[in-house]
Amino acid sequence: MADSLYWADQIADSVIKERGNKKKYTCAAGITPSGTVHIGNFREVITVDLVAKALKSKGKDVRFIYSWDDYDRFRKVPANMPNPTLLKKYLFQPVVDVPDTTNKYKNYAEHLEKEFEKYLPKVGIKPHFIYQSKMYRARKYAEQIKEALLDRRKIAVILNKYRKEPLPEHWYPVGIFCETCNTDETKVIDYDNNYTLTYICRCDNKTKTTNFKKQGNVKLIWRADWPMRWAYENVDFEPGGKDHSTPGGSRTTAVEIVREVWKEEPPVYQMYDFVILKSGGKISSSAGDVVTLSECLDIYLPEIIRFLFTGKPVTEFTIPFDEEVIKVYEDFYETERIYYNVDKLTGQKKKHYDRVYEMSCVGKPSKKIPVQFSFRQAVELINIYKTVGEAQKQIGKDKRAKLILECAKNWLDKYAPEKYKFSVNDKTPKIKLGKGEREAIMELGELLLKKHYTAESLFVEFGNLADKHNIERKNFFEAAYRILVSKENGPRLAPFILAIGKEKAGKLFSKV
Template sequence: MDRTTPEADWVSRFADEVIAEAERRAPGKPIVCASGLSPSGPIHLGNLREVMTPHLVADEIRRRGHACEHLLSWDDYDRFRKVPAGIDPSWSEHLGKPLTSVPAPPGSPHRNWAEHFKAPMQEALKALGVEYRGISQTEQYTTGAYRDRILFAMRERTRIDAVLDAYRTKDKGPEEAAARPQSGKAGQQRRPDAPLDAAELAAAEGSGAAGEDDGSAGQAGYYPYKPYCRACERDLTTVTAYDDETTDLSYTCACGHAETFPLRDVHHGKLVWKVDWPMRWEYEGVIFEPSGVDHSSPGSSYVVGGRLVREVFGGEQPIGPMYAFVGITGMAKMSSSKGGVPTPADALEIMEAPVLRWLYARRRPNQSFKIAFDQEIHRLYDEWDALARKIDEGRAQPGDLAAHGRAVRTAERELPATARRLPYRMLASVVDITTGHDEQTLRILAELDPDNPVTSLEEARPRLDCATHWVATRMPDDQRTRVRAEPDSELLGALDEEQRESLALLLEGLDKHWSLDGLTSLVYGVPKVRAGLAPDAKPTPELKAAQRGFFALLYRLLVGRETGPRLPTLLLAVGADRVRKLLGG
């Protein structure tokens, strides 16, 4: 039993609640945590919160020695609702079909639309250390796993319709968010009267569920089951009759097809979402499941589902928090339908798995946060490395220590880590300057700390690979470093005496200070010495101005502009001989 993680974070508090609730509901049985994803398009980093929240809680429960299963329901039997941006508009002919009956996008190696979008998410979850049991809703429905509950729901359709009808005329708003069955202590829920902003309402976009109707009553009455047409495969169907005794169901389709079949024997449709979700809670015995904020308004699937699972299916609603919006620095809110949405697989190309896990572990589910794809990733890694140093020195706060522990290991295993924690921004600068040339990169990394040199690029991986990918795909073109091929003779000829003396002092100290720390002291120290101060003197406003001027001069002589990567890193990357040439030495 692993109790090394301090009980000082939201994950531990939710684990306490879930264990207590499981003992009340089903003592001695494995605890079930759940999440669901619809592979209707790219499964983005906002959707990942739907998985990471129960994963972290289930993982903590397993650390404590309890049997706990994380179910991940792939809602691949949902209807194909919209052709995403960038896909041939002709795919609109498949609207209304189950996602597993829609062809994969052009060029895909996968057998259908759902598998195409599930595959990268499955690989990302494996890399993130997320242990789960995946459930295909296509398989559940088409194999008849839910047959008895479907027949039961059809028999109880009048009661179901009465519950749904109580919400159909209500304006959607946040008033009933307080009805969620949890203490609120761990999640720190919002006040019921607090407004939901547009960013938060986007948190669960792409789930495939929020936009589905409840099977509203037609001329033949209300039916909670929606058949897929067995001629055109779409759900453009209307149930016209149903016999409780024989289970014969009759329907017509917009395509012109009509038929009658025994529902007990034919599995070619599904319960409407607002009935499907509570049915599954009871079927699986779910204790904990989070949901997006869009599920907490009157008439929403979560609020209505709470009544249906109790009053119709005889089960209990899971406890669990609302989860808030996850954004991307430099981008508007995420939307699967608009295309170009960063996915977990995209994030794992530019950051290590523990860092991505940490972003979800350190914030309570109802707290919004952003994931850095732009240059903010340098700041993120600085913060991550600073936390690691605090832990190494025994100075980390309990909550930070807990979040870090959940990021770097699960109940089952340690996640891969980079042996040498070299600064991400420095690695990006080196890769940028060397254009990814391994031999040059190793030379520079070996010279960072001559007393403890990097002897192989493997010591810097996988972080080096992440930084390399970021430079190749995310670094702005106007920030790329292009070292001058020849000295700027015109600028060198126009230097004043102060500038020439400063450059001479720098060149004189290169050999003695040729390491990252040494060059840092040198470039900051030259203006101090020129001002008659000791190299370690505290900077004054005047001295800071002199340093900025000196740095700008160096950048202009080395890269032709007044800014660039950190000078110590730049000098190491350029190399001593070339530095002397470009600085007129």
């Protein structure tokens, strides 16, 4: 097989080249659950998943680990949680010890973690989760903490290269959660070059000691914690957000620290850019001004969410919530048709589309092309029949089509611009029409009650009627929409009338 040009395949090649030819590779993702885990954070996880998928296509085993840094300090009371007064009392404590004020989960960190974790399998992602609070409290990293403390001057020299103000002479790359107040408002004052640290805390100013081989209240600062985990877990690939990727940023220093302190080579890296949201009007998110994976799953098929993320990680891209949602579905269907050779394409372009499609699928692509049910049509059916159940009766039992109806319903409820929403009138509205218009519409009503039509033959009939009654076609259509939905426009009229039902539309028109 020729080398693929697809970015995840190229990273997989680099992983094998740089990390040596192994049977199994470790790919890692990590997020601090400090606020709602949003779709921008999801890019970290899916970037790893796509590279893991690429490694698997090369016959490699992959261990996909996902670290929750829930032993980070609670820095800020979030705006979207109840009882901020209570939460404020937990500032500077580990996020894992902050209560969940919604009372749904054991603690604040778990709330954020589970609300994200439960949606990952829907998009085909099943990592092995590691909780940093558990690892630190079980003293799993005691030796690594000792190594970092003994090498603290080397770490300080590396960090100082990129700092304006050098670190103080007596500086330690750790934070300690006070045994009295549980905050990390503490200061290390001595180290015995073994496992014991002496510290004071703001809460009582008393001198205390902790043995990090026995007590789990010491953690490495982020810039030392990250390279430590590369070494501890033997990570071969881990991406990082733009904020970690600046020169002198945490990736730069982690590379130097892992070599200096743990004598290991850093994993292959990939920076990923932001995800932008595009709304026609409001994006009202339960999570504040961010959108979550679950909210994207409300309006997009899982394979389409993956599809949106298949572009190069270094490129910013947009997830539309406005009418462009329709186009995203169409773009995905086009890729799908190319993959199944319904639309013909050859050469490198075809290869690229094929790879993007394989990467988009949750699992392996099916043998036959799935039913491509149009999102626009789903929106129309929901407008007409109001519920997913009723709309589904019109289209049969296809599973994906049902999911699209659900997405269309959510989109209409939460994000659709007004022009996409309508209700079919139960009674003929009283409206003013010109003489020719009224006659043309009335005749259309009678014809619908008598004759059989396809969308094509009905469309021809519109033209005939407009000509016969000597009116502009534009006015004919406008009159029809006003009768049906009390608006001047709507979905394409012929299929729309057939979707409403010839009889129902016929009655509305004939009573004009």
